[in-house]
Amino acid sequence: MPKMNLSNFEAAVLFALFTSVVLGIITKKTDRERARYAAYCFVCFIAAIFGLSWLMYLGHG
Amino acid sequence: MDQTPSMSKWLPAVVVAWIIPGGGHFLLKRPGRGGLIAASVTAMFLLGLMMRGALFSPQTGDLLTTVIYVGGFIGNLMSGLLYFMTVWLGYNQPDVAGHVHDYGTKFLVAAGLLNVLAMVDAYEIASGKKD
Numbered sequence A: 001m002p003k004m005n006l007s008n009f010e011a012a013v014l015f016a017l018f019t020s021v022v023l024g025i026i027t028k029k030t031d032r033e034r035a036r037y038a039a040y041c042f043v044c045f046i047a048a049i050f051g052l053s054w055l056m057y058l059g060h061g
Numbered sequence B: 001m002d003q004t005p006s007m008s009k010w011l012p013a014v015v016v017a018w019i020i021p022g023g024g025h026f027l028l029k030r031p032g033r034g035g036l037i038a039a040s041v042t043a044m045f046l047l048g049l050m051m052r053g054a055l056f057s058p059q060t061g062d063l064l065t066t067v068i069y070v071g072g073f074i075g076n077l078m079s080g081l082l083y084f085m086t087v088w089l090g091y092n093q094p095d096v097a098g099h100v101h102d103y104g105t106k107f108l109v110a111a112g113l114l115n116v117l118a119m120v121d122a123y124e125i126a127s128g129k130k131d
Helices: A008-027 A031-060 B007-019 B023-027 B031-050 B063-077 B081-088 B099-126
Strands: none
Touching: A008 A031, A008 B031, A008 B099, B007 B023, B007 B099, B023 B031, B023 B099, B031 B081, B031 B099, B063 B099
8 A cells, every 4th residue: 555645735635626527416406506615615625725824823823 | 294214216226336336326227327326435445554544353341442443343344345355355454553554444344334334325216316
């Protein structure tokens, strides 16, 4: 089994990608709505990653 | 009044969805959605393994220990065949310190939780609650 060394950012982006795909599939009724919702979830995940990262950076002092 | 659908309608799809991620959707003739679920859950599980994440075994003790270990074990178990193959082929690894391993452990549990969502979706399709 090959070993992967991902950074925090890479791992979080991959997590966001796969989770968004599944959330998009299970929630909406048409393929267009599913694609839009998956993209929306992914953008929200990325925004949360950057937002929380800056919050931790600034809070750490 | 909302009637409970008979078990024979949805049970095969839910069981197949558990054992083979995305399989329930294939059984219900939704191959596009099934393929995407299979790819997402399998990719997340394999990434977790390649990051040397650990699989949980059920342990009890104080409340936090029970919630983490039993919950983690159930999350792992929900990946179905991916989990069983990993254990049978000896790819499960000891829990070691480090952020990459920690992410791997979370990926392994998250793959199972995504499969639970897919199982619920398969149930709703099989019981006629959604298309």
